[in-house]
Amino acid sequence: MTDEKNGNDRILIVDDNPRNIQVLGTILRQNGYQLVVAQNGVQALKAVEKAWPDLILLDVMMPEPDGFETCRRLKASRHTEDIPVIFLTARTEPEDIAKGFELGAVDYITKPFNALELLSRVKTHIELTHRRKLQGVIEMAGAVCHEMNQPLQSILGYAELLIMDISPEGPGYEKAVKISEQVRKMGKITKKLMKITEYRRFETKIYLDGQKIVDIDRSAMKKKSSG
Structure with missing residues (x-):
């Protein structure tokens, strides 16, 4: 099958x-x-x-x-x-x-x-490789979010200064407000991504460091034999 x-x-x-x-x-x-x-x-x-x-x-x-x-x-x-x-x-x-x-x-x-043992070991090592690649992507995403956070805060700060300097009826006020709103939204998104990447990094590290290959291997063999 x-x-x-x-x-x-x-x-x-x-x-x-x-x-x-x-x-x-x-x-x-x-x-x-x-x-x-x-x-x-x-x-x-x-x-x-x-x-x-x-x-x-x-x-x-x-x-x-x-x-x-x-x-x-x-x-x-x-x-x-x-x-x-x-x-x-x-x-x-x-x-x-x-x-x-x-x-x-x-x-x-x-x-x-033994064919069953071979398949189990092959599957184990491929899964470990995929998880290491995933960990790399997660770490890169976290780093990008971290780097984006500072310029977003700067843009937000300038937008807030413009809002304070321009009267509500003045030209550019609505645009400054929209910039502030959109930057805040982007800030929330990056913070959520940072939280997710922190969690996923922890979860992936536990899997890689906390479980021995032989344990994963035996687990895979049990699933294969019972399937």
């Missing part, structure tokens, strides 16, 4: 084995993900330039550059460093797993893998 909620999420599969790509592709497509495929590191690096993926599933054992080197290059670029990378590989040695995380991967899954 297709999960339509994942329809806008794009995953880049990087694996030199066509059979692995076919199996992974079937699982992910059935759950509503859009797919981009690369069969080596060079293709993967070119693919991210053309279509930004929400997550990369990366094999290790590939022709040069291998998965580790591909990940290193991705994390070395400001353009691609924030794309979450999950290693999906038959390399199970502790030093390989440690190296994967040291290079910046968000997760390391060994083959053969």
Whole structure:
């Protein structure tokens, strides 16, 4: 059954084995993900330039550059460093797993893998990435509101001075009053936005900092198995 909620999420599969790509592709497509495929590191690096993926599933054992080197290059670029990378590989040695995380991967899954666990981890890391992006937008909106507040107060102050200096029957009085009214409305809007962004920043931070990935992962798996 297709999960339509994942329809806008794009995953880049990087694996030199066509059979692995076919199996992974079937699982992910059935759950509503859009797919981009690369069969080596060079293709993967070119693919991210053309279509930004929400997550990369990366094999290790590939022709040069291998998965580790591909990940290193991705994390070395400001353009691609924030794309979450999950290693999906038959390399199970502790030093390989440690190296994967040291290079910046968000997760390391060994083959053969459990489809339910894979989907759960993919969903978890994509959701975390979306929330971090949302947090960035919220912080930017809050900063814009803060910067707007001071000039609005200045405009309001000048408008009030004009109202005091002009008699109610004088030219420009009504215009000064309208300016004052509109600036006050804008001030109320920016204050509301600032309150909303403060709340959303707090809510997002609690989610990111207060809940461990494994807890989110287990929760997602429970929902999947009961659905």
